[in-house]
Amino acid sequence: MTYPLLGETFALLAALTWAFALVLFKYSGERISPLALNLFKCVVGIVLLAVTILAAPFLQPLLGDESLECLFSQPARSFWILAASGVIGIALADTLFLYSLNIVGVGIFSIVDLLYTPFVFVFSWLMLTEQLTAIHFVGAALIVAGVLVTSGHTPPPNTTRGRLVIGIIVGVLAAASLSLGIVLAKPVLDEFPLIWAATVRLGAGALTLVVVTLLSPARKTHWSVFRPSMAWKTAVPAAVLGTYLAYLFWIAGFKYADASINAILNQTTVIFAIILATVILKERFTKRKMAAVLLAVGGVLIVVLHEHFENLLQRIT
Numbered sequence: 001m002t003y004p005l006l007g008e009t010f011a012l013l014a015a016l017t018w019a020f021a022l023v024l025f026k027y028s029g030e031r032i033s034p035l036a037l038n039l040f041k042c043v044v045g046i047v048l049l050a051v052t053i054l055a056a057p058f059l060q061p062l063l064g065d066e067s068l069e070c071l072f073s074q075p076a077r078s079f080w081i082l083a084a085s086g087v088i089g090i091a092l093a094d095t096l097f098l099y100s101l102n103i104v105g106v107g108i109f110s111i112v113d114l115l116y117t118p119f120v121f122v123f124s125w126l127m128l129t130e131q132l133t134a135i136h137f138v139g140a141a142l143i144v145a146g147v148l149v150t151s152g153h154t155p156p157p158n159t160t161r162g163r164l165v166i167g168i169i170v171g172v173l174a175a176a177s178l179s180l181g182i183v184l185a186k187p188v189l190d191e192f193p194l195i196w197a198a199t200v201r202l203g204a205g206a207l208t209l210v211v212v213t214l215l216s217p218a219r220k221t222h223w224s225v226f227r228p229s230m231a232w233k234t235a236v237p238a239a240v241l242g243t244y245l246a247y248l249f250w251i252a253g254f255k256y257a258d259a260s261i262n263a264i265l266n267q268t269t270v271i272f273a274i275i276l277a278t279v280i281l282k283e284r285f286t287k288r289k290m291a292a293v294l295l296a297v298g299g300v301l302i303v304v305l306h307e308h309f310e311n312l313l314q315r316i317t
Helices: 006-029 034-054 068-072 076-127 134-151 161-189 194-215 219-226 232-256 259-266 269-279 287-304 306-316
Strands: none
Touching: 006 034, 006 076, 006 232, 006 259, 006 269, 034 076, 034 194, 034 219, 034 232, 076 134, 076 161, 076 194, 076 269, 076 287, 134 161, 134 287, 161 194, 194 219, 232 259, 269 287
């Protein structure tokens, strides 16, 4: 039996789920440091992925073969690549993401995060020999313009303009690290069982964070995040939504919908996030923020749909 628009539905659910996760991570970041919160969400995600692996036989139509036999048949090099991807794309990128989110807020960060798309194309060009065209550069320029417009936005309460710029720069580094981690893992993901791949990446990221926090002078403070507290009211749902559900919806979206359509629908996170930030967090929705969104989203559409734009340009010329 086929279900019309199933993939598109999953892609929108991924965008909406991640938008809610951003709001909850913002709340959690007011009580928990970025390093500790990243470690916490990784542990929650690993536990949930472990449960999913146990249930994998019942989810095979959606997830594919997630058996131990399939896992052990993978070459050792694939495990190392996924581990490196987890260190870069989870331990580093997500710590930077949470730090940036604490400074700039959900609305501005969701715009900065759109840099993920051009960074993926750049790293794919450098590492996977994928081709870049003039259309890619036009789209990337629009996204960068949108991010630059956000830097002139009025800083959130208790934040100076200098600190706002630092937060945006850290957000750019987070998007770059996330993109590098994903592109690094891309050749492996084509063959590796998806849930196991997610678990290996998350495990490598968590292990790195464990080492870093244990070596930190503030290790007791970092590890206190695992002691039940009021912060869990937002930290646990944020981890479940952001580190587990959004990822599974993302997988299902790519399975049942075209990649280009899925990518566009995933980028609707910026719309959901700004709406939620305005309604729940009371962040201001200004004309400058609207201009930044239009520029950045327009750039994303050009980058994702570059083949259609190239065909259109060929017809015109």
